Amino acid sequence: MTPPAQRRRPPVRGKSFKGSPRPISDPPRAVALEVLRGVDERDSYANLLLATVLERTGLQGRDAAFATELSAGTLRMRGLYDAVLATLVGRPLADLDPAVLDVLRLGSHQILSMRVPSHAAVSTSVDLVRATVGPRPAGLVNAVLRKVAARDLDAWVGQVVPEGADRLERLAVRHSHPRWIVDGLDAALGSDGAADELPALLAADNTVGAATLVARPGLAEPAELLVDGARPGVLSPWAVRLDGGNPADVPAVRERRAGVQDEGSQVVALLLAETPITGPDARWLDLCAGPGGKAALLGALAAQRDASLVANEVQPHRAELVRQAVAHLPSVAVTVEDGRTPSWQPGTFDRVLVDAPCTGLGALRRRPEARWRRKPEDLHGLVRLQRELLLSALDSVRAGGIVVYATCSPLVEETREVVEHAAAQRPVRLQRPAELPADARLAGDYLQLWPHRHDTDAMFAAVLRRLPE
The missing domain is CATH 1.10.940.10 (NusB-like)
Known part of the structure; x- marks a missing residue:
């Protein structure tokens, strides 16, 4: 609509x-x-x-x-x-x-x-x-x-729905989403065999999600975040959900030993850190690190394994946010480069995260204005950028290492189609994410979280293992 x-x-x-x-x-x-x-x-x-x-x-x-x-x-x-x-x-x-x-x-x-x-x-x-x-x-x-x-x-809904409107137009009016977004979400759910869940998804976009905290490994324990009104997360062992109150009132958050981070974002970082690889495991890369939430969690996990993390961000002001987020982690180096044309040599890293710029339509609970700010024509430029970043990430990882491609959007143009394009250009094998709820997986071994199913942002992720040439 x-x-x-x-x-x-x-x-x-x-x-x-x-x-x-x-x-x-x-x-x-x-x-x-x-x-x-x-x-x-x-x-x-x-x-x-x-x-x-x-x-x-x-x-x-x-x-x-x-x-x-x-x-x-x-x-x-x-x-x-x-x-x-x-x-x-x-x-x-x-x-x-x-x-x-x-x-x-x-x-x-x-x-x-x-x-x-x-x-x-x-x-x-x-x-x-x-x-x-x-x-x-x-x-x-x-x-x-x-x-x-x-x-x-x-x-009023009955009054303003256009005469002769189809099912998707009625849903767009009732749940206050632009029609092109409703079409995209319908296609994404349909690819999961769950098109009947569209009303629940649109309704979830119009709810207020609970604030979720992350305990940074080695610096804080989830137990110390369990203040009144808090409960453990479901998908991440480091997550604690607050049903009320101000996260800044939690001492560990004020001290930057913990932070505010959607549980879906935590899962993406854990996919990168916990997917098994053979051979060296000392150099990790967050290619699009701003504003720094995933980099802080990855840096803490890397430090526990004597690994180092390069947190790269192309925008200087966002790179400064990354520096603030990882200031307590000496194992993290922040760089400011275009991730499509980096200065490091091919095959430098063992693990690479590409949390690519996207429409952000998976986070409409937290950013309600995004539905009116984004336009269908934004997709073309974003998809081109996403493809270039993923190919660069696959060039940056060694054979046997892994790349996790993630977006805070479930639209198939930004998710599976980008991965399929990369798989046709580089020697990779798609790997099924392990130890996650069965309803979080799509056919084809992708991870897709949904606000109406998992009470998270609609995060997408794919794990790609780089194969020898």
Whole structure:
């Protein structure tokens, strides 16, 4: 589904939201609006911007939780809300001041998806638009949101689904995903013989996943992360899941002996470290290491086996994040190179990880704005880059060594098709990932995790063993 407001870039009319014309007496809603404007105007990452704004404003506790749900929830469901608003506004959504449109989206989320009384959602939205844009659009916001409140969410879905829509279009509207993404996820599940799971997957994309911690081997034990409300992970022995609370309150996290890392990402690192190889096992490579989470886990595992890790990242600012993540691990060297044309000699490494740049559509629970930021045409350039990086990784590993190719996307163009292309270009053998749940495997010996099955990001991984020429 392409939401109406996405068909062309909205012109800025009136005041752009860069600060309040007058003081705002409702900080949580003002924070949520600032996040939405940052995502729209500067392509900010919502989670990073939210953390910055919460720290600046000093919001804590229930106010911070409200601002978090309001901003993230509105971003998730924006496509559905835009479809609803398009029937009520009386003009193309692209003709609205972008800040006014975001206020309408925030109000719609409170009315249709949060336990906020309709009258409160309407009145606070009117106050918010007065404070941030001015008095002129207040009447429009009041009238439109009163109409939104006349139906519940299910009734609105029935109202806005296009007449004659097929099954996938109905799911795209109901679960607020662009149609091209729904098509891609349907194909990925279908290749696993699980196309009937698509509604569950789309619903899972719209939930909030529990924060997952990783104890870094040799520096922390999972047991010390089991604070109140925590439970052991399922797929990684180093994982602990928090059902509530702030990860920064855990001492080991503050001391960087542990970190926050999705369990699916931990599994990818463990695949590289634990797949058996013969011969030397002293030199490991993380080819696309930024921002450093997998490199920190791999570096800790390598140190326990007297191995060293090269953590490479092409972007200098991301390489600095890697340095910060591995600062406590002397066995890790950080390099800044284009992974497609590295300076090291072929066959230098025993184990290589390629966590390739991708659409990120496997992490929509944590990055809800990605579904609106990505476009189908992004795939062409990404797939070309992924193919080049995987071939470079296969050239960097010695015969008998392994390469793990991973993406945080389940789309077949970015996953199996990239691996199949590499297998036709280099002497490799695909190896079945060991000791993982049976429902995490696809036919063809690939690993595919799913949020609705495993409560992780939709991580893909393939283990390729390099064969002699």
